[in-house]
Amino acid sequence: MSDITMYELPGCPYCAKVRSKLDELDLEYDVIEVPRSHDERTEVEEVSGQTGVPVITDETNDVVGMYESADIVDYLEETYA
Template sequence: MATDKNVTIYSTPTCQYCKKAKSFFDEHEVEYTDYNVQNNPEKRDEMLEKTDQMGVPVIIVSDPENDESEMIVGFEKDALIDLLNLQ
């Protein structure tokens, strides 16, 4: 794994930015948990509670060492590079 952070993405199968984000993670060998909010109402509600909106992708990067997390709505490559300490 390229990072020691936990990555979660809330996505839908038809979302192009979700696909780009997941390709980015795969390219950088970042392990992530993917929740399909189109087919999973529980995770959709969880995402809505966290963000107050229905746009995807929602990406949460958590640091298990200090219990801090950052949320990105959309695919922001530069922000992900910084958060994940990627080159």
């Protein structure tokens, strides 16, 4: 199990942006696919307080429930580049 976990919805362009950055930085991460229906996204809501994706957690740096793809990409660049 990796320290970074990404919650995503297949086909989501914002999720693809974050995935690309994770891959570019050669980071290991786990992926949890969320249901299409926002009403069924209880797991991601528990982690981040909202139902949108992408969301990441990073146990190494005590990051829990970071959302907004631009913020995630900036965080990954600042932390791992």
